[in-house]
Each structure stands twice: as C-alpha cells, then as structure tokens.
Amino acid sequence: MRADTTERVTDKFLRGRGRQRLSEDELTLLDQTVDRVRDLPSRHTLVRAGDRVRTSTLLLDGFMCRYMDDHSGYRQLVAIHVPGDFVDLHAFPMERLDHDVATLSPARIASWTHDTLEEIVETRPHLTRMLWFSTLLDASVHREWIFRMGRLDAEGRIAHFMCELKVRLDMVGMVENDRFLLPLKQADVAEACGLTGVHVNRVLRSLRERELMIFRAGQVTIVNWKQLSALGQFNPAYLRGGL
Amino acid sequence: MRADTTERVTDKFLRGRGRQRLSEDELTLLDQTVDRVRDLPSRHTLVRAGDRVRTSTLLLDGFMCRYMDDHSGYRQLVAIHVPGDFVDLHAFPMERLDHDVATLSPARIASWTHDTLEEIVETRPHLTRMLWFSTLLDASVHREWIFRMGRLDAEGRIAHFMCELKVRLDMVGMVENDRFLLPLKQADVAEACGLTGVHVNRVLRSLRERELMIFRAGQVTIVNWKQLSALGQFNPAYLRGGL
DNA sequence: CGCCCGCTTGAACAGTGTCAAGTGCTGTGG
DNA sequence: CCACAGCACTTGACACTGTTCAAGCGGGCG
Known part of the structure; x- marks a missing residue:
C-alpha cells in the first residue's frame, strides 16, 4: 500500500511534541540502530504483564493499546497508541511491565534492544533526555485519563x-x-x-x-x-x- | 519530635523500589547538590499548572498531591505523595506541568535546581537512569489509578x-x-x-x-x-x- | 446460504449523586 | 467557664446515570 520502504522509522516520532529538539544526528542514530522492523496481526499480544522485556518498540503503522485485566477478565485500557508512539520504552528502565501490550489493528513496528538503548544512555545525554521526555508524555496522558474517568x-x-x-x-x-x-x-x-x-x-x-x-x-x-x-x-x- | 537533623535528605528515596541499585556515591552526590530544604504549611500550592518550573522537589515529610481542576472547580487528584517521593521530577524534562502540586499536610521538602539535574544527566548515566526510573514508577501508579477508576x-x-x-x-x-x-x-x-x-x-x-x-x-x-x-x-x- | 460477530434497542434494576438537615468536635471570644 | 462559630462528618430521601439481561438486527465471510 504505502510506497515508503525508504522512509525512516523515526519519521513520526515526537512529531508535534518537541521533535524539533532532536538533532538530525540523533534521528539518524536511532534509525541506524533499529534491531528489527516487523508486522503484527490485529489483536496480537506483544508483551504480557510480568514478562522480562529486552527490547522496546516504536509503532510505525496501525493502532496498539496497553491494558490490565480485572478479576472477572474484563479489561481496562490504560493507554492507546498511534503511529509515532514508543509503546513500551518504559520497559527499558523498568525491565518488567505491569500490563499487557497488544495490537488493536494490523501493525508495523520497529524495535531496539535494551543493550542499544543502554549505549545511548551512556553516550548521548541529550537524546537520553528526549527519550525520557517521551515516556513522560505518556504519563501526562495517563493523568488526563485519570481525570477523564474521575470527573466526566x-x-x-x-x-x-x-x-x-x-x-x-x-x-x-x-x-x-x-x-x-x-x-x-x-x-x-x-x-x-x-x-x-x-x-x-x-x-x-x-x-x-x-x-x-x-x-x-x-x-x-x-x-x-x-x-x-x-x-x-x-x-x-x-x-x-x-x- | 525527630532528632534527625543530620539525616540525609535522600534517606527514603526509592526505598523498597530499587534503592539498592543506587550507589553510595550517587546518594552522596544527590545529598550534596540539594539546593534548598524548607517547610511548607498545609494546603499550600507549590506549583501551578502551566508554570515554568526550574527546580524539582523531593518530599521529606508530610503528604502532598497533584491535581487537575474541572470546569466547575471540582478537583481530581492524579497522584498522592508520601515521604521519599519526588513530586515533580518530571518537570525537569517537561519544563511545564499540566497540573497543580500542593501539600495536603504540613510538609518538609528538598529541591534541586534543573541546572544541577542537567549536570547529572550529562555526567552520570546510571544515576540518570534511576531518576528516569523513579518517574516511571509514578506512571505505573497512574495506570493503576486508571484501572481503579475504570473497573472498580x-x-x-x-x-x-x-x-x-x-x-x-x-x-x-x-x-x-x-x-x-x-x-x-x-x-x-x-x-x-x-x-x-x-x-x-x-x-x-x-x-x-x-x-x-x-x-x-x-x-x-x-x-x-x-x-x-x-x-x-x-x-x-x-x-x-x-x- | 447460513453463521457469527458486532451493533442496536428495550426494560428492569443497582449504584452513586444530589440536596438538605443535623451532629459533634475544636478553637475563640466574652 | 460558657456560648458560639466553623468545619468536617453523618444521615436520610430521592433522582438519575449507567449496568445488566435479553432479544433482535445486519452485514461480511466461509
């Protein structure tokens, strides 16, 4: 469908959310250190709560979500992701997740190993800070969801x-x-x-x-x-x- | 009451949540770079939504909260903080907050300037990662609150x-x-x-x-x-x- | 063609909010 | 020492929002 196989995987990352603070150099580094790009079917679970995670994933195309199950098996979505979102970058400092990560539609994703991210943290303070920032944007959205559920x-x-x-x-x-x-x-x-x-x-x-x-x-x-x-x-x- | 004026401000930081991964050296650095320690009265607003923030605050004693107001002036708490919590470390990468931060009781706080944190990010990758981790714990709690509101x-x-x-x-x-x-x-x-x-x-x-x-x-x-x-x-x- | 899944609608019901009045502290001033 | 004000808490009656259960609909796909 899309004729963009040469498109950079970071094309949509942080667009409209401070992307301009990422240097050309930093974007290139991210692009060049991608471990894998792959397609996932709809309704596919990528990470399960409690799993040890060794890579982090950027959503390139499609929709994904993060959710938790209650005692009766009902789900609560805690996040929804659109192209350009890192869906589980927080797994890098956290190592394990407290929720599942899954696709809502067919999706295309890119992933980086945590070893690679480790190296970025060791050598690239500014880029590290931007990655940190991107996980904090997720937290902002979480807070807004709390507001939504609590007051609307x-x-x-x-x-x-x-x-x-x-x-x-x-x-x-x-x-x-x-x-x-x-x-x-x-x-x-x-x-x-x-x-x-x-x-x-x-x-x-x-x-x-x-x-x-x-x-x-x-x-x-x-x-x-x-x-x-x-x-x-x-x-x-x-x-x-x-x- | 407490006879601990010589207690390190970082005494409770990340206790039970990965504190052992912080080296003695890192804790000492944090202790030595504190900008200010001070007391706040109960029901005092420390940061208002939208303010530009130039320091980040660790809660030493007392209770604090973060909240958002709805159209009719009703509040929704989006976080509650106990001693040992960084209440607005996320303000360092974010610069501005989308919510207010206030005390719920009389409180004692320590703060670091963002210039100091900047220097830590530039020179201390491991400590940076632990600070990042601590903001992600807040995000975990946010997600749990979403679950609480949505399914209970x-x-x-x-x-x-x-x-x-x-x-x-x-x-x-x-x-x-x-x-x-x-x-x-x-x-x-x-x-x-x-x-x-x-x-x-x-x-x-x-x-x-x-x-x-x-x-x-x-x-x-x-x-x-x-x-x-x-x-x-x-x-x-x-x-x-x-x- | 027929099945299945997701959408739609209705009726009864439960949980939570709203409004209003009242209680019991605690601190203050006479 | 008492009276009173103010604030948080408590309780009751009632309305309303959203859930539950149940049935029916419609379109896509094997």
Missing part, C-alpha cells in the same frame, strides 16, 4: 477520548477534514473509558444525533469540534508536553 | 486506595501494626477516587462495620488486609517497578 460522565469521557485521538492523529498527519480512521470496536472504546459496550453504543448514537461526531465503520468524523471538546473538557496542552 | 466500584476504589497507601508508607517505615497516619479529609479521598464526599462517608462506614478497615481522625487501621485487598483487586507489584 459517559458523554464527556467519550468526547474527551475522541478529541484526544483527533489531536494525536493530526500531529502525525492522519486526519483529513476532521475525519480519521479508527479501527476500534465499540467494546474497545468502552474498555478505554470505563463503560459498558451497551452504554457506549447509546452515547455514540446521542453524539451522532446531536451532530457532534460520528463513529461508524472504523471511521470518526468530527462534526462540531467546539461543542465536542467542551463536552469533554478537552484542552490539548497535555499532549504537547508544555513546550 | 466505590468500595473497590477506596479499598484499593488505602491498600496502596499502606504499602507505600510501609516501604518508608511509616506503618506500625497495620496502622498509619493519613492526614486527609474524606473529601480528599473522594477527589482521589472520583466519588462524592457523601458517598465516601457511606463506604467508609460500611468498611468499618464489616471490619475491613477504619479511617478516622487522620488515622487508618487495616483490620482485614486479605479481604480489603481482594475487594480492591490490589496487587502491589506495580509499586516496586517489577524489579
């Missing part, structure tokens, strides 16, 4: 979730005319927002009927950004890392 | 919250006989758990009557750890960073 009702949560995805996808050039592909089931949205699938269905209908947004057939159309972002109390500052 | 009911959330505090305070020697001081109002617990103060009150009563735990007069007594941790689906692994 079902409509607000879904509105906020969609607003976040719109801005994040926009940063990597994946939104056109307020429209973007989102290969998620309603049940996935429910798992991300702490709701049941049934209720997500009802809220989506309401948002559609009130002409705020449409989510259908794996595609989102933002119809009324102003009202939607107000409903979700959405302020995109947290996605940019305050730079 | 009111009882589960409060049980989980109290279990987390018990383990974290235990790591820094602040629990005796399943009992610890917690200078929070019921309204604070509500803000941490995404509930109303009224409902927190009811749940606390129920937990007390069922002899799972007692929270009264700023003190928590865990009566039945097994049942309480089961109710909160609590597994402390995320607090130790998988080491």
Whole structure:
C-alpha cells in the first residue's frame, strides 16, 4: 500500500511534541540502530504483564493499546497508541511491565534492544533526555485519563477520548477534514473509558444525533469540534508536553 | 519530635523500589547538590499548572498531591505523595506541568535546581537512569489509578486506595501494626477516587462495620488486609517497578 | 446460504449523586 | 467557664446515570 520502504522509522516520532529538539544526528542514530522492523496481526499480544522485556518498540503503522485485566477478565485500557508512539520504552528502565501490550489493528513496528538503548544512555545525554521526555508524555496522558474517568460522565469521557485521538492523529498527519480512521470496536472504546459496550453504543448514537461526531465503520468524523471538546473538557496542552 | 537533623535528605528515596541499585556515591552526590530544604504549611500550592518550573522537589515529610481542576472547580487528584517521593521530577524534562502540586499536610521538602539535574544527566548515566526510573514508577501508579477508576466500584476504589497507601508508607517505615497516619479529609479521598464526599462517608462506614478497615481522625487501621485487598483487586507489584 | 460477530434497542434494576438537615468536635471570644 | 462559630462528618430521601439481561438486527465471510 504505502510506497515508503525508504522512509525512516523515526519519521513520526515526537512529531508535534518537541521533535524539533532532536538533532538530525540523533534521528539518524536511532534509525541506524533499529534491531528489527516487523508486522503484527490485529489483536496480537506483544508483551504480557510480568514478562522480562529486552527490547522496546516504536509503532510505525496501525493502532496498539496497553491494558490490565480485572478479576472477572474484563479489561481496562490504560493507554492507546498511534503511529509515532514508543509503546513500551518504559520497559527499558523498568525491565518488567505491569500490563499487557497488544495490537488493536494490523501493525508495523520497529524495535531496539535494551543493550542499544543502554549505549545511548551512556553516550548521548541529550537524546537520553528526549527519550525520557517521551515516556513522560505518556504519563501526562495517563493523568488526563485519570481525570477523564474521575470527573466526566459517559458523554464527556467519550468526547474527551475522541478529541484526544483527533489531536494525536493530526500531529502525525492522519486526519483529513476532521475525519480519521479508527479501527476500534465499540467494546474497545468502552474498555478505554470505563463503560459498558451497551452504554457506549447509546452515547455514540446521542453524539451522532446531536451532530457532534460520528463513529461508524472504523471511521470518526468530527462534526462540531467546539461543542465536542467542551463536552469533554478537552484542552490539548497535555499532549504537547508544555513546550 | 525527630532528632534527625543530620539525616540525609535522600534517606527514603526509592526505598523498597530499587534503592539498592543506587550507589553510595550517587546518594552522596544527590545529598550534596540539594539546593534548598524548607517547610511548607498545609494546603499550600507549590506549583501551578502551566508554570515554568526550574527546580524539582523531593518530599521529606508530610503528604502532598497533584491535581487537575474541572470546569466547575471540582478537583481530581492524579497522584498522592508520601515521604521519599519526588513530586515533580518530571518537570525537569517537561519544563511545564499540566497540573497543580500542593501539600495536603504540613510538609518538609528538598529541591534541586534543573541546572544541577542537567549536570547529572550529562555526567552520570546510571544515576540518570534511576531518576528516569523513579518517574516511571509514578506512571505505573497512574495506570493503576486508571484501572481503579475504570473497573472498580466505590468500595473497590477506596479499598484499593488505602491498600496502596499502606504499602507505600510501609516501604518508608511509616506503618506500625497495620496502622498509619493519613492526614486527609474524606473529601480528599473522594477527589482521589472520583466519588462524592457523601458517598465516601457511606463506604467508609460500611468498611468499618464489616471490619475491613477504619479511617478516622487522620488515622487508618487495616483490620482485614486479605479481604480489603481482594475487594480492591490490589496487587502491589506495580509499586516496586517489577524489579 | 447460513453463521457469527458486532451493533442496536428495550426494560428492569443497582449504584452513586444530589440536596438538605443535623451532629459533634475544636478553637475563640466574652 | 460558657456560648458560639466553623468545619468536617453523618444521615436520610430521592433522582438519575449507567449496568445488566435479553432479544433482535445486519452485514461480511466461509
């Protein structure tokens, strides 16, 4: 499909989030030290909670998520990832993860061994700091999710979730005319927002009927950004890392 | 009360969470480069969202929190901090924060200038990695909070919250006989758990009557750890960073 | 063609929020 | 020493949001 086999794997990394602070040299280093690039099928688990992890993964194409299971086997998504995101860079300092990492759609990923990252930390303070920064952006998003779950009702949560995805996808050039592909089931949205699938269905209908947004057939159309972002109390500052 | 004016400021840092990986040398360096140690009154705001931050703070004594406000002025706590926690180390790579940082009780803090941290990053790769690690532990806690809000009911959330505090305070020697001081109002617990103060009150009563735990007069007594941790689906692994 | 999965809808119900009133400390001033 | 104010906590009645359970729909794919 894409004719970009020569595209650098770091092409989307930190786009719109301080990428300009990465030197050409640093990007090249990352590109040249990639261990592996590969494709994963949809709904494939890449890392399981508790596993010892020896590589870290950058998402090049597709959607991934991180989640935790409760006692009854229900999932709670704790993060969703779009192209350009390091999905488990935190595994480098942590060694083990407290959650699973999986694809939501077919995905293309690049990975670096932790030995390579070790060497970067030893020799490249500025690049190290940018990698650190990128894991902290994830933490900002986590905090916003806590806010979303703690203070917003079902409509607000879904509105906020969609607003976040719109801005994040926009940063990597994946939104056109307020429209973007989102290969998620309603049940996935429910798992991300702490709701049941049934209720997500009802809220989506309401948002559609009130002409705020449409989510259908794996595609989102933002119809009324102003009202939607107000409903979700959405302020995109947290996605940019305050730079 | 405490006769430890000669105590190192880093005394509690990362205790129970990989502290043994910090060398004596590294701890000494941190101790010697402290910029300021000072006391803050209760309910004092240290950093406001959006402020440019030039120092980072380690909590020595007392309780602090980080929170975000919603449109109607209601708060959502996104983190709570106990002695030994760096409360805003993430401000070093981020420069600005997306949330406020405040004390919940009188507190004693130590701070380092970002210039000092910059120098550490330039010259001390291993220490840098440990500082990075410590910010990732915060992120683990964030994820657990997302899970708490998304998948647990009111009882589960409060049980989980109290279990987390018990383990974290235990790591820094602040629990005796399943009992610890917690200078929070019921309204604070509500803000941490995404509930109303009224409902927190009811749940606390129920937990007390069922002899799972007692929270009264700023003190928590865990009566039945097994049942309480089961109710909160609590597994402390995320607090130790998988080491 | 028929099955399966994801989406849709309805009805009854449970959990949590809201509103309002009341209790019991603790600290303060007369 | 008592009266009172203020604050956190407590309780009850009621409304509402979201869940649960159950049934039906529709389109893609073997």
